[in-house]
Amino acid sequence: MSRHPAPDELLLDYAAGALPDGPALAVALHLALAPDSRRAVDRLNAVGGALIEREAEAAMDDAALESVMARLDEVAVEPRAQAPIRRPGFEWAPAPLVPHLRPGLGWRRILGMFDEIRLDLPGAFHRVSLLRLEPGHGLPQHKHAGYEYTVCLQGGYTDETGNYGVGDFAVGPGEHRHEPIADPGEPCIALIVVEKPIVLTGPWGRFFNPLVKRGLI
Amino acid sequence: MLSAEEAADLIEAIASRQDRAAFASLFRHFAPRVKAFILRGGTDAEAAQEVAQEALIMVWRKAASFDRTRASAATWIYTIARNKRIDLLRRAARPIDTEDWLVVYAPEGEDADKSVLAGQTYTRVKELLGDLSEDQLVVIRKAFFEDKTHTVIAEELKLPLGTVKSRIRLALGRLREALEKDET
Numbered sequence: 001m002s003r004h005p006a007p008d009e010l011l012l013d014y015a016a017g018a019l020p021d022g023p024a025l026a027v028a029l030h031l032a033l034a035p036d037s038r039r040a041v042d043r044l045n046a047v048g049g050a051l052i053e054r055e056a057e058a059a060m061d062d063a064a065l066e067s068v069m070a071r072l073d074e075v076a077v078e079p080r081a082q083a084p085i086r087r088p089g090f091e092w093a094p095a096p097l098v099p100h101l102r103p104g105l106g107w108r109r110i111l112g113m114f115d116e117i118r119l120d121l122p123g124a125f126h127r128v129s130l131l132r133l134e135p136g137h138g139l140p141q142h143k144h145a146g147y148e149y150t151v152c153l154q155g156g157y158t159d160e161t162g163n164y165g166v167g168d169f170a171v172g173p174g175e176h177r178h179e180p181i182a183d184p185g186e187p188c189i190a191l192i193v194v195e196k197p198i199v200l201t202g203p204w205g206r207f208f209n210p211l212v213k214r215g216l217i
Numbered sequence: 218m219l220s221a222e223e224a225a226d227l228i229e230a231i232a233s234r235q236d237r238a239a240f241a242s243l244f245r246h247f248a249p250r251v252k253a254f255i256l257r258g259g260t261d262a263e264a265a266q267e268v269a270q271e272a273l274i275m276v277w278r279k280a281a282s283f284d285r286t287r288a289s290a291a292t293w294i295y296t297i298a299r300n301k302r303i304d305l306l307r308r309a310a311r312p313i314d315t316e317d318w319l320v321v322y323a324p325e326g327e328d329a330d331k332s333v334l335a336g337q338t339y340t341r342v343k344e345l346l347g348d349l350s351e352d353q354l355v356v357i358r359k360a361f362f363e364d365k366t367h368t369v370i371a372e373e374l375k376l377p378l379g380t381v382k383s384r385i386r387l388a389l390g391r392l393r394e395a396l397e398k399d400e401t
Contacts, residue, residue, distance in 0.1 A: 007382070044389070047361065065248075
């Protein structure tokens with residue numbers, strides 16, 4: 001059981017299809033790694049199925065079935081889906097992340113402190129990144145203007161709110177500062193989805209914040 | 218009417234022999250229901266019909282990935298329709314096909330994840346919806362029908378966020394309790 005599951009209301013948002021791309025990816029990665037949360041979403045999907053099954057039929061245009069049947073000749077029934085193949089170096093990536101790992105994406109050293117891969121999600125109002133921290137290393141102290149969603153994908157980290165291992169999910173409310181430190185062992189890799197620009201609060205904050213704002217860091 | 222068993226048989230017939238008659242039966246049953254479901258969100262009839270048609274075409278394409286031990290036909294079709302609604306109504310073009318990874322791909326390294334939604338369980342969910350309190354049902358319906366996050370729902374109902382969250386937690390708790398017996 002995941003010690004830090006995603007909250008129920010976020011699972012409902014996900015199952016209902018209401019989440020924007022960034023948070024939806026965070027929840028999908030959590031679900032791939034946390035069986036209890038996955039079962040909760042399975043149940044919610046079954047609610048969706050039951051709601052559809054209970055619907056009275058809305059009249060379709062007469063030609064709807066014929067026009068769809070006519071298109072089937074050009075649409076192949078695809079073979080059963082296989083687990084996606086990971087590129088070397090990305091063996092830790094849960095299946096829903098793999099399509100986002102375009103060839104050529106690589107880690108970039110930021111502020112000499114951690115590594116980042118910025119993911120490019122369509123229409124995202126969120127900044128979606130993979131971060132990698134060496135054991136014992138931390139992120140610069142920061143706070144958030146909006147929500148922040150974190151899923152741990154390898155290793156673990158500890159901050160003021162607790163200890164997080166693979167599959168654990170954290171929702172950071174904006175108001176408090178936090179400073180995650182990677183646990184001993186493997187480097188910690190996490191997906192981080194941030195709603196609004198991060199504000200660095202440490203001594204270097206006022207030098208770096210303008211760069212963060214412009215998306216350079 | 219189409220039973221859950223019959224619907225699953227039809228999807229498997231598409232997977233194994235590209236059975237067009239099976240597809241037509243599925244279409245007649247599910248397309249009007251998917252359309253009705255999408256209409257509840259305030260979508261116009263033409264767009265709702267497009268979502269229903271595209272969802273059923275996706276059922277044809279992905280039929281081989283359907284696994285009746287993991288989801289009922291209606292549940293599987295719901296997830297496909299939900300993703301089509303996102304693709305067609307919320308965004309113009311997405312470079313990555315929206316797929317429900319949890320439904321389309323079996324979770325890796327784990328095959329004990331069965332039975333959650335198949336057969337009995339799914340019938341129980343239908344019954345259970347009637348047992349939820351009106352307060353809980355309003356939130357669940359708004360989420361599913363209107364494609365809204367709990368934050369937006371709280372604003373629309375003029376309720377504190379905490380109240381909406383606790384209704385969701387109660388509703389999910391009841392679902393879990395009612396289905397736990399089936400899952401073990």
